[in-house]
Amino acid sequence: MSQRQMGNQPMLVLSEESSRTSGKDAQSMNITAAQAVAEAVRTTLGPKGMDKMLVDDAGGVVVTNDGVTILDEMDIEHPAANMIVEVAQTQEDEVGDGTTTAVVIAGELLSKAEDLLDQDIHATILAQGYRQAAEKAKEILEEQAIEVTPEDTEQLEKVAATAMTGKGAESSKDVLSELVVRAVQSVADDGVVDTDNIQVETVVGGSTDESELVEGVIIDKERVHDNMPYAVEDADVALLDTAIEVPETELDTEVNVTDPDQLQQFLDQEEAQLKEMVENLTDAGADVVIAQKGIDDMAQHYLAQEGILAVRRAKKSDIKALSRSTGARVVSNIDDVTEDDLGFAGSVAQKDVGGDERIFVEDVEDARAVTLILRGGTEHVVDEVERAIDDSLGVVAATLEDGKVLPGGGAPETELALGLRDHADSVGGREQLAIEAFADAIDVVPRTLAENAGLDPIDSLVDLRSKHDGGDTAAGLDAYTGDVVDMNDDGVVEPLRVKTQAVESATEAAVMILRIDDVIAAGDLKGGGSDDDEDDAPGGPGGAPGGMGGGMGGMGGGMGGMM
Numbered sequence: 014m015s016q017r018q019m020g021n022q023p024m025l026v027l028s029e030e031s032s033r034t035s036g037k038d039a040q041s042m043n044i045t046a047a048q049a050v051a052e053a054v055r056t057t058l059g060p061k062g063m064d065k066m067l068v069d070d071a072g073g074v075v076v077t078n079d080g081v082t083i084l085d086e087m088d089i090e091h092p093a094a095n096m097i098v099e100v101a102q103t104q105e106d107e108v109g110d111g112t113t114t115a116v117v118i119a120g121e122l123l124s125k126a127e128d129l130l131d132q133d134i135h136a137t138i139l140a141q142g143y144r145q146a147a148e149k150a151k152e153i154l155e156e157q158a159i160e161v162t163p164e165d166t167e168q169l170e171k172v173a174a175t176a177m178t179g180k181g182a183e184s185s186k187d188v189l190s191e192l193v194v195r196a197v198q199s200v201a202d203d204g205v206v207d208t209d210n211i212q213v214e215t216v217v218g219g220s221t222d223e224s225e226l227v228e229g230v231i232i233d234k235e236r237v238h239d240n241m242p243y244a245v246e247d248a249d250v251a252l253l254d255t256a257i258e259v260p261e262t263e264l265d266t267e268v269n270v271t272d273p274d275q276l277q278q279f280l281d282q283e284e285a286q287l288k289e290m291v292e293n294l295t296d297a298g299a300d301v302v303i304a305q306k307g308i309d310d311m312a313q314h315y316l317a318q319e320g321i322l323a324v325r326r327a328k329k330s331d332i333k334a335l336s337r338s339t340g341a342r343v344v345s346n347i348d349d350v351t352e353d354d355l356g357f358a359g360s361v362a363q364k365d366v367g368g369d370e371r372i373f374v375e376d377v378e379d380a381r382a383v384t385l386i387l388r389g390g391t392e393h394v395v396d397e398v399e400r401a402i403d404d405s406l407g408v409v410a411a412t413l414e415d416g417k418v419l420p421g422g423g424a425p426e427t428e429l430a431l432g433l434r435d436h437a438d439s440v441g442g443r444e445q446l447a448i449e450a451f452a453d454a455i456d457v458v459p460r461t462l463a464e465n466a467g468l469d470p471i472d473s474l475v476d477l478r479s480k481h482d483g484g485d486t487a488a489g490l491d492a493y494t495g496d497v498v499d500m501n502d503d504g505v506v507e508p509l510r511v512k513t514q515a516v517e518s519a520t521e522a523a524v525m526i527l528r529i530d531d532v533i534a535a536g537d538l539k540g541g542g543s544d545d546d547e548d549d550a551p552g553g554p555g556g557a558p559g560g561m562g563g564g565m566g567g568m569g570g571g572m573g574g575m576m
């Protein structure tokens with residue numbers, strides 16, 4: 014139908030396949046989708062949180078307690094739900110821990126907002142109030158923070174251990190937190206920590222307690238020739254990003270040999286070239302040669318004769334890490350190699366790691382690159398330990414960089430809720446209601462910690478509030494005993510950044526979702542989510558177990574496999 018024919022009817026500007034939801038419907042549809050995401054991870058929060066088993070299309074299984082991993086595996090399609098997933102991703106990028114907390118807060122901010130929207134408080138007022146509350150929240154958190162120096166190993170180990178509680182790594186947390194702190198302290202450079210310099214290698218077999226930290230680089234390769242030494246002490250190390258091979262002759266070139274002598278001559282010439290390359294390396298003083306490309310068989314033989322330990326086809330990233338830690342300059346042309354290009358390592362040795370031979374380069378001048386070798390009984394165990402270690406490395410790095418920690422166990426959230434309610438009184442008007450709603454929303458963290466620990470959440474919240482009212486700002490919930498105790502004494506501490514970032518990204522996402530009152534979806538997008546949505550995506554309304562409630566049309570993919 015031509016649009017002009019429509020007379021005084023509203024002009025149709027959207028294609029027929031596209032759908033549009035606006036006003037309150039749009040808001041509640043988005044809120045419901047976002048809440049469902051938060052609900053999906055809520056039961057994993059805290060040391061007594063449960064794990065999830067995620068099964069992908071191909072039958073691959075991941076068992077985890079890690080918020081961001083769960084959400085990544087879930088393959089969520091709803092756009093508002095995805096904004097919540099992004100909260101977890103931002104948290105992961107910025108701190109590496111607190112992903113569940115951030116998501117749960119975002120979900121609760123939206124629940125509380127929905128109540129106010131129902132009371133006809135405009136979303137703009139809510140957004141303003143939430144933003145203001147988040148600013149105030151940061152102030153309150155900063156006030157509560159305690160200083161930590163980069164040398165305060167004891168406190169840093171507590172931070173490391175807190176991030177591991179409730180995860181696969183927990184049973185070995187003493188050993189692991191010591192390793193994590195040592196790793197972060199080794200790579201710290203002028204108060205800045207680049208966790209990329211900490212390689213994590215996982216080994217299936219053995220107990221997690223046998224994990225170790227190698228102050229140096231481990232290469233997943235073996236020496237190229239059996240006659241080469243297994244270990245070299247006080248090694249001068251040459252790094253090559255080139256091959257030790259005679260350059261191939263042009264593809265089309267034919268070498269015409271008319272008698273056997275000529276052939277021999279030709280081969281001799283190649284050998285001589287290889288011999289010369291090896292001589293260049295020995296003349297420069299190399300005891301160990303690590304090449305990013307190949308090493309010719311004949312060259313391997315010569316290198317072995319010289320007692321050199323050589324490795325070929327090392328990863329580029331390994332060459333870089335080796336260059337940083339041994340001080341070697343990466344050589345591209347073997348003819349030019351000199352003593353100055355070589356780096357130094359006190360020990361280069363081939364060792365067995367869980368049945369796999371690897372080259373350990375240790376006792377380096379500047380161990381700015383270290384490797385954590387994590388062990389565990391099975392692949393699932395090691396993978397989950399690795400995720401816990403990632404979180405732990407992130408929080409120790411953040412603590413070392415910022416020098417500030419907070420007590421955990423719901424202490425900062427209780428302090429926030431109280432402080433924000435006080436602040437709301439001084440604001441007045443409708444925004445006061447929004448700030449109060451924000452304060453109520455923050456309580457979701459201690460409430461959930463209590464619930465997941467099998468405690469009565471009301472009793473716990475009352476106890477927490479009265480202790481905080483009495484000035485005990487570090488009072489938190491010990492999830493193991495169920496008592497409200499001083500979290501600093503209990504050793505449950507987290508970096509300030511975990512909490513400030515969680516509040517910030519949760520608020521941003523909640524505000525963004527609240528401000529949407531019109532959803533226009535092109536025909537081929539699964540943007541729906543209303544109850545009459547006929548789209549039968551797996552995990553649709555009421556279909557998926559694991560706390561994913563109704564109104565979830567449009568969330569597809571792997572959700573159906575969640576248990």
Ligand code: ADP
Nearest residue numbers: 058059110111112113114178421422490491492
């Ligand atoms: P997140 O993904 O948000 O880090 P976690 O499952 O790691 O989620 O839980 C973090 C929460 O658990 C934080 O509030 C932290 O203070 C709390 N927590 C950690 N250890 C303890 C403990 N021993 N007792 C009580 N709460 C704890």
Ligand code: MG
Nearest residue numbers: 110111176404
């Ligand atoms: Mg955590």
